[in-house]
Amino acid sequence: xxxxxxxxxxxxATLVLASLLLAALPAQALWKSFKTxxxxxxxxxxxxxxxxxxxxxxxxxxxxxxxxxxxRPRRVAVVLTDLGIQANGLTDPVFRxxxxxxxxxxPQAGGSPGSLGSLESWWRLLWIHEYAHWVHLDxxxxxxxxLRALFGNVLAPNLFAPTWLHEGICVYVESAHSxxxxxxxxxxxxxxxxxxxxxxxxP
Numbered sequence: 061x062x063x064x065x066x067x068x069x070x071x072x073a074t075l076v077l078a079s080l081l082l083a084a085l086p087a088q089a090l091w092k093s094f095k096t097x098x099x100x101x102x103x104x105x106x107x108x109x110x111x112x113x114x115x116x117x118x119x120x121x122x123x124x125x126x127x128x129x130x131x132r133p134r135r136v137a138v139v140l141t142d143l144g145i146q147a148n149g150l151t152d153p154v155f156r157x158x159x160x161x162x163x164x165x166x167p168q169a170g171g172s173p174g175s176l177g178s179l180e181s182w183w184r185l186l187w188i189h190e191y192a193h194w195v196h197l198d199x200x201x202x203x204x205x206x207l208r209a210l211f212g213n214v215l216a217p218n219l220f221a222p223t224w225l226h227e228g229i230c231v232y233v234e235s236a237h238s239x240x241x242x243x244x245x246x247x248x249x250x251x252x253x254x255x256x257x258x259x260x261x262x263p
Contacts, residue, residue: 098122103140110162111140117183118191121237125191128233133198149186151193153213158190180241185234192233193226 235242
């Protein structure tokens with residue numbers, strides 16, 4: 061009765077107080093960053109060791125992506141952010157940032173390595189794919205480049221390309237890096253294609 065109501069109110073008050081204290085902390089107490097010539101990597105302070113691993117991958121793999129696509133993009137912010145157990149990343153060209161989620165695909169996380177192709181290094185596969193998105197979406201020259209400079213990436217020309225082109229480029233780049241990594245080197249996807257071809261349902 062009354063006691064359970066009082067206990068519930070105390071819990072709510074404790075949560076509100078904790079939220080206010082966290083909000084009062086300066087941002088630098090919760091987040092840190094590494095800055096290189098091409099990136100600024102933002103990460104929660106408790107993930108510093110993981111951020112160092114990611115930074116090594118960024119520095120070691122970005123030149124490969126730029127060489128394959130023939131373009132060196134502008135500086136980009138990279139955010140190591142935790143969205144639970146989701147294994148993925150997100151390239152946001154409008155706000156010029158790439159989000160990397162810290163969990164690799166596994167049966168415990170509700171997926172399997174095969175769902176994203178063969179894996180030698182999850183961070184490398186994820187970064188190469190997301191950075192290929194950024195390099196592709198940042199490309200612009202001539203009048204489109206001028207419009208992008210005036211109005212931001214909402215008018216980046218490659219933003220209007222079809223999804224199959226966006227993803228197709230990135231899957232190619234992720235798979236060309238190593239014969240043992242990427243979706244084009246995964247037997248699962250080759251089997252899908254053969255089955256669709258046999259059934260005359262290949263797109």
